[in-house]
Amino acid sequence: MSFRTHLESVVNQVDGALACSVMGFDGISVETFQKDEAVEDLDLSGAWVEYANLLTQLKNAAEALKTGAVTEVSINSEKVLTIMRLVSPEYFLVLALSAEGNYGKGRYVLRVTAPKVRAEL
């Protein structure tokens, strides 16, 4: 099973999903699956590069804290919900949902998909 199959499966399982990517902490997308009707006017890839940068800082910050390793970060704006889940020290999964999307299902599906993606890295 390729990365893309996993990403397509995530997007198809979650109501309101717009796109799902495997990204490196350098902000470069390894693979992306985006719904056909997904909003062209949302600069998702631009947002994700910024988020990757912030995640890197968070990982470093978390090491100095006692709250344990950061496993999931979510950044929600008026139009888009974004859930990021760490896959390995180098890569993370990111899922974008419309503001009305099924957020709880999105978190769940990313949690179960992360180990499958990790196995292929």
Add this chain to the structure above:
Amino acid sequence: MSFRTHLESVVNQVDGALACSVMGFDGISVETFQKDEAVEDLDLSGAWVEYANLLTQLKNAAEALKTGAVTEVSINSEKVLTIMRLVSPEYFLVLALSAEGNYGKGRYVLRVTAPKVRAEL
């Protein structure tokens, strides 16, 4: 109603809540309500100062994006779930839950509490 009453109400409504604060983007807590049994060994205030710093960057990043203003950020580690909700350009609410806490209820209660806190700023 004081800030503290709102914060106490949030903590009491959400299963697994550890503490709730009103914080400035400078990382300084305006007011905090913490459960008596809340974990001394978790350096929550240290974590929140780091998170405030990251939130500030996010606010700035979001202005350059098309996904609309950032309203909520969540940073989840192995031991602690943290939900932050913007109250005003200067302040945000932060809620810490144990990893088994009721995350969905936490998001909901912060969303309805934010306007009440804003009214008192």
